[in-house]
Amino acid sequence: xxxxxxxxxxxxxxxxxxxxxxxxxxxxxxxxxxxxxxxxxxxxxxxxxxxxxxxxxxxxxxxxxxxxxxxxxxxxxxxxxxxxxxxxxxxxxxxxxxxxxxxxxxxxxxxxxxxxxxx
Numbered sequence: 001x002x003x004x005x006x007x008x009x010x011x012x013x014x015x016x017x018x019x020x021x022x023x024x025x026x027x028x029x030x031x032x033x034x035x036x037x038x039x040x041x042x043x044x045x046x047x048x049x050x051x052x053x054x055x056x057x058x059x060x061x062x063x064x065x066x067x068x069x070x071x072x073x074x075x076x077x078x079x080x081x082x083x084x085x086x087x088x089x090x091x092x093x094x095x096x097x098x099x100x101x102x103x104x105x106x107x108x109x110x111x112x113x114x115x116x117x118x119x
Contacts, residue, residue: 056081072094073103073105076106092111
């Protein structure tokens with residue numbers, strides 16, 4: 001009988017300590033999966049303007065749009081290949097993201113200039 005009481009006391013005490021560990025305070029600002037996705041996902045932007053400098057080998061492009069010159073860097077092979085098709089003076093449309101203070105070009109294409117329609 002004493003043995004059964006010892007076993008029950010040990011079982012109840014271990015159960016009590018387990019419940020206490022679940023009652024610990026939670027962190028003040030938990031990070032939800034949605035917040036992590038928002039941090040990882042950077043906004044995509046579109047820029048249209050005239051190419052003032054193109055260096056396909058280095059992956060550099062400078063575009064003048066609205067009296068500002070914006071320096072872009074192409075880090076992917078496809079973006080560098082797109083730069084090879086551009087030349088200085090072309091009107092270009094660049095899709096880019098900002099990462100760590102740098103402007104990274106995702107793709108660059110020659111923009112179609114609107115021709116005035118005549119009737």
